[in-house]
Amino acid sequence: MKIATYNVNSLRKRLPVVLGWLEQQQPDVLCLQETKVQDTEFPALALASTGYHTIFRGMKSYNGVAMLSRVIPDEICFGLDDGQDPDEARLVRAVINGITIINTYIPNGFKLDSPKYVYKLEWYKRLRVYFDKHLSPDRPVVWCGDMNVAPEPVDVHSPEKHLQHVCFHELARNAYKETVAWGFVDVFRKLYPDRQQFTFWDYLRPNSLDANKGWRIDHILATASLAERCTKVEVDIEPRRAAGSSDHTFLWAEFAL
DNA sequence: ATGGCACGCATGGCGTGA
Numbered sequence: 026m027k028i029a030t031y032n033v034n035s036l037r038k039r040l041p042v043v044l045g046w047l048e049q050q051q052p053d054v055l056c057l058q059e060t061k062v063q064d065t066e067f068p069a070l071a072l073a074s075t076g077y078h079t080i081f082r083g084m085k086s087y088n089g090v091a092m093l094s095r096v097i098p099d100e101i102c103f104g105l106d107d108g109q110d111p112d113e114a115r116l117v118r119a120v121i122n123g124i125t126i127i128n129t130y131i132p133n134g135f136k137l138d139s140p141k142y143v144y145k146l147e148w149y150k151r152l153r154v155y156f157d158k159h160l161s162p163d164r165p166v167v168w169c170g171d172m173n174v175a176p177e178p179v180d181v182h183s184p185e186k187h188l189q190h191v192c193f194h195e196l197a198r199n200a201y202k203e204t205v206a207w208g209f210v211d212v213f214r215k216l217y218p219d220r221q222q223f224t225f226w227d228y229l230r231p232n233s234l235d236a237n238k239g240w241r242i243d244h245i246l247a248t249a250s251l252a253e254r255c256t257k258v259e260v261d262i263e264p265r266r267a268a269g270s271s272d273h274t275f276l277w278a279e280f281a282l
Numbered sequence: 283a284t285g286g287c288a289c290g291c292a293t294g295g296c297g298t299g300a
Contacts, residue, residue: 034288034289034299035288035289035290037290038288038289038290059289059299061289061290062290085290085291086289086290086291086297086298087290087297087298087299133298133299133300134300135298135299135300173299173300190300191300192300225300227286227287227299227300228286228287228288228299228300229285229286229287229288229300230286230287231286231287240300242300271288272287272288272299272300
């Protein structure tokens with residue numbers, strides 16, 4: 026089973042990229058973040074032509090998640106359900122081929138002194154409670170998406186310069202790790218303990234890709250028994266090289282079921 | 283030290299991203 030994740034940075038802008046990648050890579054599941062499209066404007070028809078089933082929840086301008094699968098997904102849920110803002114455009118959960126898949130677009134946090142950063146840290150805590158409520162670490166579960174955290178120094182270029190960055194700050198990394206510690210394994214890091222491989226390169230530095238000044242902030246995690254069955258993890262850098270690219274690229278993992 | 287790019291939109295500037 027091949028599961029992929031991609032921060033698309035506007036699905037409507039990136040529709041040809043997504044359609045082409047599905048055709049070329051034939052994943053069983055593709056999780057998208059930052060679709061930036063409300064549900065009434067979602068390009069459902071174009072995606073239906075691929076044969077993939079699509080579930081999605083978006084809003085105007087910002088955020089938005091979608092999950093594409095070759096088979097019909099079950100037990101579809103959006104957002105957190107703890108009575109606070111559910112943030113439905115940031116989380117979708119479904120069961121596909123007997124595996125629960127959670128696709129998240131974690132809040133960025135903006136700046137360390139911003140209320141948005143508090144919200145980000147809190148979001149990770151809420152997510153761990155959500156895992157407790159709905160899932161078991163003993164079951165096969167995949168959690169993937171744009172986590173907006175580079176977990177270790179190797180996961181960002183010039184880490185010493187980014188200690189005060191909301192995606193590398195100690196509290197953000199700890200919040201991420203606390204939630205991972207619920208029972209998830211980062212399958213990229215499991216297969217490649219030392220490899221530096223980014224998934225995001227900033228638009229603001231036109232040479233960031235050639236200079237390989239990026240971040241590994243998109244992740245695929247699995248519960249332990251499923252992680253044991255992970256046979257392959259790759260970052261496909263080619264879509265990031267193409268003109269009119271998202272600032273992220275595709276990450277995918279294969280599991281022997 | 284600062285600005286740089288991309289996207290969406292009550293679209294000519296701003297909020298947001300990371």
